[in-house]
Amino acid sequence: MSAVALATLLLAACSSTDDDELATTDVPAETLYNEGLALRNEGRLSEAAEKFNDLDKFYPYSEYARKSLINTAYLNYSRGKFPEAINAAKRFTTLYPGNPDSAYALYIIGQSYYRQIPDVTRDQENTQRALAAFGELVERFPDSEYADDARQKIRATDDQLAGKEMDIGRYYLKKRNYLAGINRFKTVVINYQTTRHVEEALFRLTECYYALGVVNEAQTAAAVLGHNYPDSQWYKDAYNLLKEGGYEPSESSESWISRTFKGINVL
Template identity: 45%
Template sequence: MRIPAFRAVALSALALSVVATAGCARRGGNAADTPYVARDVGTLYSAAKTRLDRGQYKEAAALFDEVERQHPYSIWARRAQLMGSFSYYLDGDYTKAIQGSQRFLSVHPGNRDAPYAYYLVALSYYEQISDVTRDQKITQQALDALGELQRRYPNTRYASDARLKVDLVRDHLAGKEMEIGRFYERRGQWLAASMRFRQVVDQYQTTTHAPEALMRLTETYLALGLREEAKKSAAVLGANYPGTDWYARAYKLAGEYPVLPPQAQPALVPQTVAPPQAKPSKTPAPITNPTTAPAPPANATPPVVPGPNPAPATTPPTPTPTN
């Protein structure tokens, strides 16, 4: 009689543990998880598309993922994979949008919808660009992704939009360098400031920050006692941007400061007032190095410091995957 009694106790304990485990799973599980209900691929895909059209992007993404999970070898799975990434993008979940697009490219690198997947990756990084006072790692990743799209598919409509966004991203990165350079300049760390301004001139010379960078270089070189270098910066500024207030300021500084050793130079007070300037309608030509500088305009006024130009939000077209 002891053996049956022991078995009964063991079975009771096993049943209680199963019930307790199920209860914990219900309490600790994700309430947003889609329950597994076997459905045909057409019904699942249609339900996901309906949610997408209604603006229920999170539910649509979950259903598109369910298409891929339940019918991984159907043609609908490939379509659902890209549509799921698009749904995550519209929902603002850019990390999942990037992961889904990259997974699509790893499985279907030669698919005709691959350009759109690269475009979706680039846009997901682009939408996360923050202002110039914060770290710009995401901005660099956006620039790399946009460049990859242009390199692989230069003749697509997505590459045309990427070229415009590359100019905006480069302008944003230049703005970050200018922000750091102005910070060093306010603290009197002239060498560190000049290195940042020089980087803008060398790497981002077609951006809207190039004129200010040349004027700031004139300031920092004069503060360091490098009068010849300051004259060269002012000459380059005058040759490329002769009618700007930045050149008027640089020309005035170059005439006011005599040739003195760094410790004897009068203190420079950098311009810090910052109402924003309007962007030019087209990308400026690359900077050239002249031999002489033209005179400043007669009615020149002190320059202003342009503020950061926030990146505009972009909504990509709805993908239309094909077989």
Template identity: 55%
Template sequence: MPVTLRTRGAAAAVLITAFGLGLGGCDALDPTNLFAEKYKPEVVQDTPADKLYSEGLAKIEDSDYEGAVKKFDSLDKQYAYSDWSRRALLMTAYANYEGQKYDDAITASKRYLQRHPASKDAAYAQYLMAMSQYKQIPDVTRDQDRSEKALVALQELVQKYPTSEYSTDAKAKIQITRDQLAGKEMEVGRYYLERRNFPAAINRFRDVVSKYQTTRHAEEALERLTEAYMALGIVAEAQNSAAVLGHNFPDSPWYKDAHALLQNGGLEPREEKGSFLSKIYTSVMGRTAAAQ
């Protein structure tokens, strides 16, 4: 029999009805239906804190610092705000430091100090942060932003935790860092001196003397000041620089050079007691004597 629009419509109605019944049956699942999905929520048990901590330490022992960080991060998240979390955060900083991921170590150390500023391990967190900056100090020919940050962090350690076991090492590294910063200033000053830009050179050498007068670069800075002032014809300042150099570093080869330079011009070192340089070294020597 030919299929007409009417018969097609009837057939469609039957299909729609059947499909609708099927959908209705899905809405009310029969628990006895073998095809029905049975939802069983999965319960994930937290790994015991001490186990995670031990696993993290084991990773460190194996020099798997990245794996250790993952363990300690997991411990921090699962047991947030607990003592385990505090210990995990400190070990995260340590593992990153040992793995030479210094920026990550700095971040973890800062977080530790923000959360636990009064902790018995706060000094160690500060030390890790300072050392992470210190390890990234570049050679003297490059920008010294890392050196500046290392100096600040090391000084904070000494100031905030003066009796900590890390204070002595921090003081030694402060001197090394200051020497590095002075070296950079000297490099720039010599650059200007060679190009006969004497005012710019003088500014750099004065910075060394005023900021880093206890470093090994101070002697050369005073001699270079003598050179630059003589080149500009500022005789009194040249004599004063050489005199301060001779008074504080009488056996220095730099003093011999400065003295010879003045003698070639028929001059002798002469210190002006109220001068900028004289005041600096009077103050430095006074602090040194008081410390002793």
């Protein structure tokens, strides 16, 4: 191919690209936005996302760019593209922190992390990030339509994080590393009192302290367990464990366990 012919082809290609871009930018922002909405409503999510991306690209400072950004976050979430949804939603909250739609953006961030929470045997970074997003949503927008669901998800993430601590604590207990186990069960008792794991955590503290010969703390853990969960099987197990050694549950007001539960009704 001659140099002249090659140059002609390259010029034609550049001209075609420029014409395409000019044709896109000649479309008004409102038109692009409405086309994106129509495609979204038809279930053509990928095509809708392209429209909103074009709008954000060519009209970055318009009101429609703001609307397109929150739609982009939603579309990515709907398609299971969680990292992309998180990035778009975070960008929205950064650019428009006071906008009411920031509540929805935070909800998308929280939900995107929440949908990626693994079982308790694995790393819980996504759980912690979901908790942070839902917590910020509830704090900044307590009356938003997403706040109640965010509060429920906070309870669920707390339970998941407590479950992770329990899983590690049981591992240490099995290895007879009682001090390491106590640290994990202590975290549950202090930070996750309203979760379903606190009963077992108090029993495991009874076990660990008793195994170490710290009987007064074992008795206190059992007494607090019995006071708050008198019908629990965990309390019955703790009571029987102490009884075998000739002891019974007895609360010490000087114990960190007593101070932690003082004035708190977990029932």
